[in-house]
Amino acid sequence: MSYIETFKTILKNNLTRSSEQAISIFVARMDGVILFSNEKPPLDKNKESIGALVAGLWQAAELSNQFLESAQEDTRLSFDTSDGGIYVLPISISNEKHLYGAMYSGQINPGMIKNLIRKLRDKSELELRNEVSTLKSEYLFNNVTDEEVDNLFSFVGN
Amino acid sequence: MSFVNYNTKEVNCKIVYYGPGLGGKTTNIQHVYKKTSGESKSDVISLNTENERTIFFDFLPLELGEIRGFKTRFHLYTVPGQAFYEASRKLILRGVDGIIFVADSQVEKMDANIKSLESLETDLKEQGYDLSKVPMVMQWNKRDLPNVVAVKDLEAQLNKRRLPSHEGVAMNGLGVFETLKSISKLVLMNLKGGL
Numbered sequence: 032m033s034y035i036e037t038f039k040t041i042l043k044n045n046l047t048r049s050s051e052q053a054i055s056i057f058v059a060r061m062d063g064v065i066l067f068s069n070e071k072p073p074l075d076k077n078k079e080s081i082g083a084l085v086a087g088l089w090q091a092a093e094l095s096n097q098f099l100e101s102a103q104e105d106t107r108l109s110f111d112t113s114d115g116g117i118y119v120l121p122i123s124i125s126n127e128k129h130l131y132g133a134m135y136s137g138q139i140n141p142g143m144i145k146n147l148i149r150k151l152r153d154k155s156e157l158e159l160r161n162e163v164s165t166l167k168s169e170y171l172f173n174n175v176t177d178e179e180v181d182n183l184f185s186f187v188g189n
Numbered sequence: 190m191s192f193v194n195y196n197t198k199e200v201n202c203k204i205v206y207y208g209p210g211l212g213g214k215t216t217n218i219q220h221v222y223k224k225t226s227g228e229s230k231s232d233v234i235s236l237n238t239e240n241e242r243t244i245f246f247d248f249l250p251l252e253l254g255e256i257r258g259f260k261t262r263f264h265l266y267t268v269p270g271q272a273f274y275e276a277s278r279k280l281i282l283r284g285v286d287g288i289i290f291v292a293d294s295q296v297e298k299m300d301a302n303i304k305s306l307e308s309l310e311t312d313l314k315e316q317g318y319d320l321s322k323v324p325m326v327m328q329w330n331k332r333d334l335p336n337v338v339a340v341k342d343l344e345a346q347l348n349k350r351r352l353p354s355h356e357g358v359a360m361n362g363l364g365v366f367e368t369l370k371s372i373s374k375l376v377l378m379n380l381k382g383g384l
């Protein structure tokens with residue numbers, strides 16, 4: 032099963048219909064590349080920007096945190112009001128740190144939502160713990176030509 | 190770090206515009222944004238001060254065409270050039286696949302160019318990169334101004350590695366895509382398989 036299927040299945044099995052509508056979930060690498068999203072607004076249109084911003088935010092927070100005498104280990108990031116916001120947790124996938132993030136709004140009990148998100152993260156992490164990454168070390172493309180590069184940029188207007 | 194997804198046949202690469210403050214990094218990205226079309230076009234995200242100096246980064250996700258069956262997506266970032274933002278610059282360099290060094294051609298900016306290049310090299314080394322292996326190209330920007338250093342002198346002082354270099358007037362879009370294509374080629378040729 033691919034990791035995308037794993038995230039999907041876990042959401043399906045653990046979210047009620049109403050929470051499924053209310054929570055937007057994404058998983059990102061530390062450089063902001065989104066590996067998975069449940070495509071709920073605002074992720075349906077802006078997930079790449081959200082990935083880049085949240086990963087930058089996380090890393091800046093983590094660095095600032097290192098100035099603390101006793102840097103905390105099990106950190107999480109939230110930016111929220113009493114009924115909505117962003118909540119981000121670290122998740123380990125094939126031994127690499129990634130981010131498990133959620134965006135939600137209009138919640139009467141956000142504490143419960145955060146609990147739920149932690150549960151989803153924990154389950155995903157457990158499933159994917161043993162996923163071996165098949166990192167390939169050979170070059171994907173050899174000898175890219177100027178013409179191929181021009182083709183990539185053919186959408187550019189003048 | 191680049192990301193190749195064999196399931197969806199997509200590649201993702203991170204390209205960073207680096208260089209001294211006010212050199213024209215943000216202007217480069219803004220021009221790319223202006224010239225791209227399509228419904229999947231995303232806005233430039235800019236984290237900046239009131240007078241438009243970058244404080245954390247600019248970000249533009251760019252959906253390109255296909256190469257050998259792989260959909261290609263580039264994430265363009267700029268760093269803040271001002272010395273004060275050293276810590277942010279280091280963060281943005283993490284996982285970089287290719288660098289465009291935007292130099293300011295004006296005579297009085299030579300010191301700033303050299304300092305910026307030195308700090309780039311220090312940051313990359315600190316992060317375990319082998320300098321000779323990081324894809325990089327140079328852009329000699331602001332060629333429209335009267336008090337510019339001759340290109341051969343820029344080459345001698347800033348381009349000891351003899352990397353590909355391009356003249357630019359980013360403000361008018363000159364050289365912007367030429368530079369981006371040049372780094373794209375190097376980055377794609379340097380790409381290794383993924384998850």
Ligand SMILES: Nc1nc2c(ncn2[C@@H]2O[C@H](COP(=O)(O)OP(=O)(O)OP(=O)(O)O)[C@@H](O)[C@H]2O)c(=O)[nH]1
Nearest residue numbers: 210211212213214215216243269270331358359360
């Ligand atoms: N004359 C001239 N001006 C330029 C050119 N490119 C950029 N500029 C101007 O230079 C100023 C600074 O450009 P930015 O793109 O904001 O510079 P930056 O490198 O992003 O600066 P920081 O964010 O502080 O690192 C702006 O006023 C631009 O309009 C150029 O080719 N020629």
Ligand SMILES: [Mg+2]
Nearest residue numbers: 214215242243
């Ligand atoms: Mg800028």
